[in-house]
Amino acid sequence: MNYVITLGMIGIYIAGLCYMIYRNPLPKQDFEEYAVGGRSFGWAFITMTIVGTWYPGSLYIGWAQMGVDMGIVNTYLIFYTLGSLFVLYLIAGPLWKVGKRYGVKTMGQYFQIRYNSKGLRTLGGFAALLIEFPWIVTEMLAAGYAMQAITYGKIPFNLGMTIIAVIFIAYIVFAGMRAVIIADFYQGWMYLLTGLVMFVVAAYVFFGGFGSMFMEVRNLNAEFLKIPGAAAGWGGEAPGILFWPSLILMGIAGAYMWPSLFARIFAASSTKEIKASSRITPFVAVIFAAAVMWFAVGISARPEFNEGDSAYAMVNALSSLGPVAVAVISVLILSGSLSMMDSMVSSWAIVFVNDIISPYTKISSKRQTNISRICVIVLGFGGLIVSMQELPTIFQMVSRMYQGIVQFFPAVVLGLFWKRGNKLSAWAATIVGLVVTGIFAFTQPDFVPALNGMQGGLLALAINFVVYIVFAFVAKPEKNTEEVFAVQRMKDEELEAVK
C-alpha cells in the first residue's frame, strides 16, 4: 500500500512535468530561442525559475546534514540567498539591456562586449564551466538517493541516477532553455507550497512548533545555536570566527556568476519583469530556506533519526510521517536535483558553443543549436559517470567551487558600474584571483586557520578587486565603453526600437 501511494504521487508529479514541457515546444529552431528562451519570460516564471534553480536537491541532504551535525551555522544559506538577490537586483537591469542590444547569452560574451576581448570571453566560459561541473555530482547523488527512497530500495543508487539523467537530458535536447525554465517553474511551486507546508506541519508534529523546537535544541546542547556551531560536528575543532561571514560573503558575490544563474537574467522579457521578480523572490525564497534549515537544526535533538549517516537524518524524520511524506520529500529532492542539473547542463552546453566554439568559427544558428544538444548529452552523461566515483562530502565540494566562481565578480560588477575598468584590469584581476584560489584549493581548500577561519577564496577576491582597481588606472578604457554604458542607460522601449 505504502509503495502504491508513494509511486502514484511520483507518477502524478512526472506526468504533470511532461505535460507542461510537451505543450510548450520551441517556437522556432534557432540558437536565441534555444539558449535564452527567446528572452520572453514574465516575472512569475523568472521568480520560480530562480527559486527552482537556487535550491538544490542536496538541500535536504548535504545542508540538512550541516544543521544536524553543527547546528545553526547552516543558516548562512538564508543570509547569502538574501544578499545574492540584492546583487541580482543591482546587476540584472544593466546586464539585461546589454544582452538585449548585443544578443548576449553568457558571461563570457558580456566580457567580450564590455572589455573587447575574445580571449576573455573564452577564459570566462571555460573556467566557469570547469568550476561549476562538480555541482552536477552533488545533485546526481541526491537524485540517486531519492530514487532509492521512493522505491523503498528496489531501484539501486546508480540505476536511479541514470534514470534521472536520461529524463532531464531528453527534455533539454527537446526544447533547450525553454524546457528548463518551464520545468523550474513547475518545480518552484512544489518547493514553495508543498515543501513549505510539509516543513511547518513536521515542526508542529515533532516539536509543537518552531519555538519549542529551538528550546528543545537549546536544552540538549546550546552549542548548536551558536556560530560556528558544535565543535564535535567539525571533527573536534571548529574553524575561527571569520569562517561563517566568509561563507556568506562568498555566496553573495558568487551566486549570480554561475553560468546557470547568469543566463536566467537574459531569459526575462524586460527589465520590468526582472525587477518585479526581485521584489517577490527575497520573501518567498528566504521563508522557504528558513523553514528547511531550522527544521534540520531541530532534528539534531532527535538522535533516533540520526543513526548511521547524518546526511539522511532529515529524510528519515520526514519519512516517519508516512508514505505521503516519503513521496513529497522524494519529489522535493528529485525536483531540486532536476531543476539544478537541467539548468547547469543546458547552460554549460550553451557556454561551450557560445564562448568556446562560436568566437573562432562561423556556424549557423541551427548548427549552434545542434552542437549544444550534443554537448548536453556528453556533459550530462559525463557528470553521471563522475558521480559514480568516490568523492568528498557535498558541503566541501560546494564551498570549494564557490571560492572559484566568485573570482568573476569584480570583472562583472565593476565592469557594469565603473567606466575605467578595461581589458587589462579584467584579465589581470581574474587571472590573479583564480591563481590565488587555485593555490588555496590545493593547500587549505576549506578554510585558513591562520586567517581566523576565513576562506582562501575570499582573500583571493580581495586581491582580485585591488588588482582590478590598480590596472584600471594603468591602462585606458576600451573605445566602445561609452557605447556600452549608453546602452545600459537606455529604456526597454528604446532598445526595442534599435532592434
Add this chain to the structure above:
Amino acid sequence: MEGNIVAQVIIFISFLISITLAIVIGSRTLRKPKNNH
C-alpha cells in the same frame, strides 16, 4: 495508511494544489501574446 494521517492529508492536498496551480498559471502566462510566440 501508516504514519500521521492528518499531517499526510494536509501535505497531500498542498501537493495537488501546487501541481494544479503550476499547470494552470504556467499555461496562461505562456500563452500571453506579449511573449511574442
